Amino acid sequence: MPPTSELGRSVSSRLLEVLFAFGPGHTRTTLAGLARRTGLPQATVRRLALELVAAGALDRGPDGVLTVGTRLWQLGALAPLTEPLRTVALPFMDDLYTALQQHVQLAVLEGHEAVVVERRSAPSAVTLVSQVGGGLPLHCSAVGKVLLAHGGPALFDVLGERGFERFTPRTIVDPVRLRGDLSDCRRTGTAVVHGELTTGADSVATRIMDADDRVVAALSGVVRTGSVPLAAVVPSLVASGLGISRRLGWVPAGSGVRPRAAVRRRAAV
Incomplete structure (x- = not known):
């Protein structure tokens, strides 16, 4: 039974459970659907959902279908990392x-997965398993490998204890081999994936850094297998990643230019 059915849960925790019932693939639902996904009694779900509708966090159509409200979307757009990024x-x-x-x-x-915050896609492009706002596994997507490579040893250990899921025959699940891939990624700043997450889809990703030299995001190109040599995509992708990083305040080591973050910290002293 979902954790929201436990006794003693606060009203705020139940409100959040109702909101978090929405997600990629679940952008529209009914009161009955919310009750099924949260495990809360229907009377409780109805009361909470109507309060959220009144506040503008949810919208309810004439047919009773609930969707995320504009006010909640506006609040999410204020997240300090994703919107400037x-x-x-x-x-x-x-x-x-x-x-x-x-x-x-x-x-x-985000936690133990890579969350897609923006995408540009051609109508004829290969079908992907995720949507904007959805998560990708860290061990077998190109963006995921970049983020995992720079996420610290503890993150890898946690995922390793859970076991690396095999999505296709090409998914790398051997921890030793995966560590080697991540080491190469830290050295080059890029990750290349051949059909590990989706058969027929290859991808290459590069890191994006901020003014504190932290890897805060990953940028990737995903192509139909055999349509484009990935080696030809890498230079443009890396140049774009570096350009975004510079706009976020990153400065290459040895350039003689002080990062903007360091300047701000010095000024605050």
Whole structure:
């Protein structure tokens, strides 16, 4: 039974359970659907959902179908990382998409998965398993490998204890081999995946850094297997990643230019 049915849960926790019942593939639902997904009694779900509708966090159509409300979307847009990142990255993504005419996507680390925060896709491009706002496994997607490679040893250990899921015959699940891939990723700043998550889809990703030299996101191109040599995509992708990083305040080591974050910290002393 879902944890929300436990006695003693606060009203706020139940409100959050109702909101978090929405997600990729579950953008529209009914009161009965919310009750099934949350495990809460229907009377409780109805009361909470109507309160959220009154507050503008949810919208309810004439047919009773519930969707995420505009006010909640506006609140999410204020997230300190994703919105500035998306604003900076979009022009670079548009240029890459114009050249590639398949998929270009931007992802950040959220818990134990890579969450896609923006994507440009051609109608004829290979079908992907995730949507914008959805998560990708860290061990077998290109953006995921970039984020996992720079996420610290503890993150890898946690995933290793759970076991690496095999999605296709090409998914790398051997921890030793995967560690080798991640070591190469830290050295080069890029990750290449051949059909590990989706058969018939290959991808290459590069890291995006901020003013504190932290890897805060990954940018990737995803193509139909055999349609484009991935080696030909890497230079443009890396250049875009570096351009986004510079716009976020990152400065290459040894350039003689002080990062903007360091300047701000010095000024605050």
